[in-house]
Amino acid sequence: MSGISAVLNVEAHDENLDIGLDDKYLTKISAELSEILAGTYRLTIKSHLYHWNVVGPLFKSLHELTEEHYDALFAATDIIAERIRALGHLAPVRLGDAATFAPQVSEVKNTSAIDMIEDLIADHSDAVKTMRKAAKMAGDAGDAVTEDMLTARLDFHEKALWMLRAISAD
Numbered sequence: 001m002s003g004i005s006a007v008l009n010v011e012a013h014d015e016n017l018d019i020g021l022d023d024k025y026l027t028k029i030s031a032e033l034s035e036i037l038a039g040t041y042r043l044t045i046k047s048h049l050y051h052w053n054v055v056g057p058l059f060k061s062l063h064e065l066t067e068e069h070y071d072a073l074f075a076a077t078d079i080i081a082e083r084i085r086a087l088g089h090l091a092p093v094r095l096g097d098a099a100t101f102a103p104q105v106s107e108v109k110n111t112s113a114i115d116m117i118e119d120l121i122a123d124h125s126d127a128v129k130t131m132r133k134a135a136k137m138a139g140d141a142g143d144a145v146t147e148d149m150l151t152a153r154l155d156f157h158e159k160a161l162w163m164l165r166a167i168s169a170d
Helices: 023-053 059-086 095-101 113-141 144-168
Strands: none
Touching: 023 059, 023 113, 023 144, 059 113, 059 144, 113 144
């Protein structure tokens, strides 16, 4: 997910927050959350594209699972963006650039269901690592709300990983 946050530049808002969290922490966690938001959008788009284009014996199970995932991921974008706002920073405003997150046609065309699953596993795994790091940062700073939000997101992604691995198991 690295490099994505540059598209979504985190900008400080002129709010003067006094919520018991250090200003430097607020800037840093907002940048981390913006990267998580970008990765969530990318995974939403990819899940939707794979939902439309999966074929073969795993069609039904993967078609249904990716639909559940892209719905949950899209809902999560609002939760993450609202947390960035609550921390006094602007939610990323250049989401028109989100098309850069979408997989290339060559990544989807003639891609087997197993390849799609492996790709989704890689992205969910990356999301888990990024969120775990940000959750630790939030916990260390005493930001229980952000830590709790990230814990819920981790639960989703770890369950998604389990289901994807189960579908592709021999």
